[in-house]
Amino acid sequence: MARTADSGKLPATAWAVLGILSFGEEMTGYAIRQWADHVLRFFYWSPAMSQIYSELKRLERLGYAVSRAAVADDGRGKQVYTITEPGRAALAEWAAHAPVEPPVLKHGPMLRAWLGHLSSPELLREQLEEHRSDAERTRAEAEYSQSVSAQVPGWAYPELVTRWATRYYTAQRDLADRMLADLDDLARREDGQGEPEPERIPNGS
Amino acid sequence: MARTADSGKLPATAWAVLGILSFGEEMTGYAIRQWADHVLRFFYWSPAMSQIYSELKRLERLGYAVSRAAVADDGRGKQVYTITEPGRAALAEWAAHAPVEPPVLKHGPMLRAWLGHLSSPELLREQLEEHRSDAERTRAEAEYSQSVSAQVPGWAYPELVTRWATRYYTAQRDLADRMLADLDDLARREDGQGEPEPERIPNGS
Numbered sequence: 001m002a003r004t005a006d007s008g009k010l011p012a013t014a015w016a017v018l019g020i021l022s023f024g025e026e027m028t029g030y031a032i033r034q035w036a037d038h039v040l041r042f043f044y045w046s047p048a049m050s051q052i053y054s055e056l057k058r059l060e061r062l063g064y065a066v067s068r069a070a071v072a073d074d075g076r077g078k079q080v081y082t083i084t085e086p087g088r089a090a091l092a093e094w095a096a097h098a099p100v101e102p103p104v105l106k107h108g109p110m111l112r113a114w115l116g117h118l119s120s121p122e123l124l125r126e127q128l129e130e131h132r133s134d135a136e137r138t139r140a141e142a143e144y145s146q147s148v149s150a151q152v153p154g155w156a157y158p159e160l161v162t163r164w165a166t167r168y169y170t171a172q173r174d175l176a177d178r179m180l181a182d183l184d185d186l187a188r189r190e191d192g193q194g195e196p197e198p199e200r201i202p203n204g205s
Numbered sequence: 206m207a208r209t210a211d212s213g214k215l216p217a218t219a220w221a222v223l224g225i226l227s228f229g230e231e232m233t234g235y236a237i238r239q240w241a242d243h244v245l246r247f248f249y250w251s252p253a254m255s256q257i258y259s260e261l262k263r264l265e266r267l268g269y270a271v272s273r274a275a276v277a278d279d280g281r282g283k284q285v286y287t288i289t290e291p292g293r294a295a296l297a298e299w300a301a302h303a304p305v306e307p308p309v310l311k312h313g314p315m316l317r318a319w320l321g322h323l324s325s326p327e328l329l330r331e332q333l334e335e336h337r338s339d340a341e342r343t344r345a346e347a348e349y350s351q352s353v354s355a356q357v358p359g360w361a362y363p364e365l366v367t368r369w370a371t372r373y374y375t376a377q378r379d380l381a382d383r384m385l386a387d388l389d390d391l392a393r394r395e396d397g398q399g400e401p402e403p404e405r406i407p408n409g410s
């Protein structure tokens with residue numbers, strides 16, 4: 001089965017685009033991007049249009065999606081995409097049997113905090129406060145997406161993951177608050193005020 | 206200043222390697238990898254040895270690190286690296302003034318949960334339980350790293366970020382538990398047991 005062999009090499013982003021089509025609607029590349037921005041970006045990915053079009057091309061080549069020319073409301077031409085039955089079968093096969101990729105986290109603000117010895121407490125605090133407000137904004141956006149998902153028939157799973165995302169960004173916000181409090185403690189200890197922890201008292205070398 | 210222009214193009218991974226050297230020890234590439242595995246991987250990155258060596262080569266070329274041949278305990282040769290003063294200055298400049306990269310999350314298990322309509326509740330539960338136990342294992346590892354960091358003089362910031370990481374993976378574990386509970390609710394609702402939520406009752410189309 002050449003098709004299965006090909007699909008085995010597809011990156012997760014191709015499956016994500018096919019996944020958006022698997023909810024059943026005929027969609028333009030632009031609508032796919034909007035979908036990604038409203039749901040997928042909270043836990044996976046916020047793709048560029050060019051990436052969406054190159055994935056759609058690949059999915060068409062594999063016979064997993066088909067497209068047709070249509071006319072938009074404003075009279076301009078547009079290309080709309082639909083998942084095919086082989087596409088749906090391949091996606092279901094992937095979802096069920098491909099090894100689940102472990103979560104990948106690249107946390108810029110923590111990379112800076114780790115280098116706190118090269119920075120100043122004020123600057124670090126500023127960077128963390130910005131991260132804190134980004135997390136709060138994303139939390140509110142995820143919550144809104146969750147409330148929208150709850151209204152759409154057939155969107156039980158998008159609702160489930162946007163609910164997870166709302167909690168995730170709540171946790172991000174709260175962890176930033178706790179680190180800000182830890183930074184205050186650290187500053188107090190370094191100022192020699194408050195109680196130093198036993199292991200922080202230098203003894204010997 | 207040509208050097209500053211060059212360093213402006215360095216990827217965050219180069220700064221991360223230089224950051225490890227900035228804690229002051231002379232280190233082999235292997236020791237740098239161990240450092241990354243014990244601290245950085247919880248929030249940023251678990252590099253391959255080849256990536257570390259290519260970053261070290263680049264840092265030497267820029268004059269940010271120097272190396273010398275040394276003899277290991279077992280009598281074999283080894284190459285050890287040290288940060289230079291220009292390296293420390295460039296890193297401090299980056300930490301203070303380069304825009305902080307927003308956190309990037311690619312959450313494989315959530316990508317699968319989002320496609321729950323193509324899977325089975327049993328399989329989804331299995332994938333989530335595996336994610337849950339990965340998160341718990343990573344939480345315990347981060348906690349251990351935190352306890353080690355607390356003992357090392359000059360490691361206040363590594364301790365700070367491993368403490369954050371311990372809390373982060375605690376949250377990951379707990380969010381997986383809450384999603385497992387949500388999945389149970391969903392299964393009950395789809396079985397027609399329990400109270401359906403008002404917006405789930407189809408009315409009209």
